[in-house]
Amino acid sequence: MKKERAQPALPEGEQERRHHGVKAYLKESFLNAADARPLRILAEYLEPRSRLGRHRIEDTIVFMGSARVISREHAQDELRVAEAGAGDVERARMRLAMSRYYEDARELARRLTEWSKQLDDDERRFVVCTGGGPGIMEAANRGASEAKGMNVGLTISIPVEEFDNRYVTRELSFHFHYFFMRKFWFVYLAKALIVFPGGFGTLDELFEVLTLRQTRKMRKHLSVVLFGSQYWDEVMNFDALARHGTIDAADVKLFHRTDSVDEAFELVTRDLTRYAMAERGATL
Secondary structure, rough: OOOOOOOOOHHHHHHHHHOOOOOOOHHHHHHHHHHHHHHHHHHHHHHHHHHHHOHHHHHHHEEEEOOOOOHHHHHOOOOOOOHHHHHHHHHHHHHHHHHHHHHHHHHHHHHHHHHHOOOOOHOOOOOEEEEEOOOOHHHHHHHHHHHOEEEEEEOOOOOOOOOOOOOOHHEEEEOOOOHHHHHHHHHEEEHHHHEEOOOHHHHHHHHHHHHHHOOOOOOOEEEEEEHHHHHHHHHHHHHHHHOOOOOOOHHHHOOOOOOOHHHHHHHHHHHHHHOHOOOOOOOO
């Protein structure tokens, strides 16, 4: 029998390359580099799409508003402390006044979740969706959770303390790097938008939606409710925009203003019944 010839040993570097090579899609140094940005963007589209699909989430009711609004109970505690000499009394009084929006968002989300759970078609659940943080977002997730309903949280990485809230359904908690991908998921499945008093982020999200509706880039009907008439009338003079000719008078009718949970509930459920249930497949 012919004796096999021993194979020469590979140089140490060649052995390393042959047996310990790392595939490109496993290289963290590459995935975190600028050249892989398109992959990261695509991941923030595909991973939420996959997970939402598994849970049959096709229609959402989006709540937006300030992360700084606190519950009435918390606000009352702050005021007591301030009046005892350990805080800013005027600020505490304002925080207490603004806490009504936390309680209203909580109640409205609870009622909408209970309503949606009574619908016959399980695939048409209108699920509460928020930015997943504190304030109005927490209130809406909390209300949905109290109604024992699934709810969505879309958090964003920003250079402040982490702000997840504990009421978001664990399987439907998403975390984004790119604001524009987060906003895409806010709008893509939304069939109603309820906007409570908020700051720069809330205004940014609101005006993006209004622009999509104004320019008809959004083909579906989307009910937009501005909750808190006094706040919105003071912060944004939409009628002045129409008067100066920078928007059409009809553009002011792209949204409703109200201070009533009952009225907001009636507006949203009426429009969802009239439009969303008949517009399956209509998207942006």
